[in-house]
Amino acid sequence: MFGALDKTFIWAVKYPFDKKSIELLSSLEISLEEILSDESFLEEARKKLKYILKEGKLIPTVSQNPYRDFVIFYIQVLLVRALGHTYIERRFIEVYSKFSSSFLSREDEGNVEELAKNLGLSAELLNIDGNLYFGVPFYEFFKLSKKLSDKYWKLYYFPLHKGYVLLNRKNFVRLLQEAIKVRLFEILLSVENVPEEISEVAQKLLKEVEEFIPKTRRRQEGDFITRDVENYPPCIKYLLANIGKGLGHSARFTLVAFLNTMGYSKDEIIQMFNVTPDFNERMTRYQVEHILGLRGGKTRYSVPSCRKIVSYGFCKADDICKKYTILHPLKYVYVKKRYRE
Ligand code: SF4
Structure with missing residues (x-):
């Protein structure tokens, strides 16, 4: 037991x-x-x-x-x-x-409702004429069902009640699966x-699994990398525009990690900081090498998630960030490149 x-x-x-x-x-x-x-x-x-x-x-x-x-x-x-x-x-x-x-499909209603709330859904368990439904607000239904390709996921196939779309347990769990994906993605992005x-x-694992990665997918990785600043998210453009005024720790850390992901070498990045009146090459080199995992604990830092950048105070979300619910600056690059093509 x-x-x-x-x-x-x-x-x-x-x-x-x-x-x-x-x-x-x-x-x-x-x-x-x-x-x-x-x-x-x-x-x-x-x-x-x-x-x-x-x-x-x-x-x-x-x-x-x-x-x-x-x-x-x-x-x-x-x-x-x-x-x-x-x-x-x-x-x-x-x-x-x-x-x-x-x-989830085997949990009792209370547990399903609790988990939905913890995932940020304002779903309610509703008893209507003796039938139990999970009521999902319209906007949440639209947001989560838009990736479900089955034609059955159209609003007119579901009963409505006071601003809620009424779903049986099976459909509600299917919708929750989409919310779970978003949360798992956020968890991955939160790792810095x-x-x-x-x-x-x-x-080592990457070498072992390379053959299982579809070639078309492998090519898509390059879609995140570009030196065209037009494709960079507003937060990064803001940092680049203000580099000459001197950037705080979180800002430098974000910019260095981002530029390195975009393919800029260590020396190129160091030179980009050579616009501040008090530029100190030795100190800048030390900091950049630390962020790139070439010094100290040899931990290579990743580009922070949007949530982190919001907390740092230099998120400058534009229409693309809002329209595509961008959760990570690299996703912005990917979306913007496709958007411009
Ligand atoms: S939403 Fe994300 S990508 Fe867009 S500006 Fe804010 S932090 Fe940058």
Whole structure:
């Protein structure tokens, strides 16, 4: 039998993206370094991720250790982030969103409603003429159903009630699966740096799974990279425009990580900072090398998510950011390039 703590971990294994699970993760009295000191964690995460990428599903094993499974999910998140590959991210998100929704369809109504609320949906459980429905506000229905290609997902196929679209449990869970994908994507984007040992394993894994990555997808990676500033998001353009006035720590960190992702070399980036009156090449080199993972802990920092940039105070969202619900500056580049083509 499972104890109360195990039950909390079982919930976290089924719904690792949920608010309660993330709180549980933060409350663990063990650091990532301590977890990684047991190599079997990273090895199991690598094997599971490889299986996901190859088979498009999770290894069908029944674990007796929900704590371990939960932690391994988050090690896989770090591996996926270190791989930095759109196809791999999508595959990972697709598999885990399906996995979670398979449990959701068996949860009681209260749990489904709670999870929906934690995902940010203002859905209500409604009893109408003795029938239970999940009522979803129109705008949330439109937002989440727009990627569902089945023609059945049209508003006129569903009953309406006081601004709510009424869904049965099966359809509501399908819609929630879309909300889960968004949350998983946010979790991936929230990772700002990955420990070196995870990056090393990720690079080995990339060689092992390369053959499973469709060629068309592989080519799409280049779509994120450009030196055409017109394709850069407004936050980055703002930083570039203000580089001569001197940038604070978060701003420099964001700009360096972004420019490096766009293919600028270390020396090119250092020279870009050579417009400030107090430019100090030695100090700039030290900072840039640190951000690019060439010094110190050798952690290479990724471009921060929009959420982070908003908190830093230099998000300058334009119509594209709003229209395409941009959650990450690199996604903006991708969208803008396609938009201009
Ligand atoms: S929404 Fe994101 S990409 Fe757009 S300006 Fe803000 S931080 Fe930059």
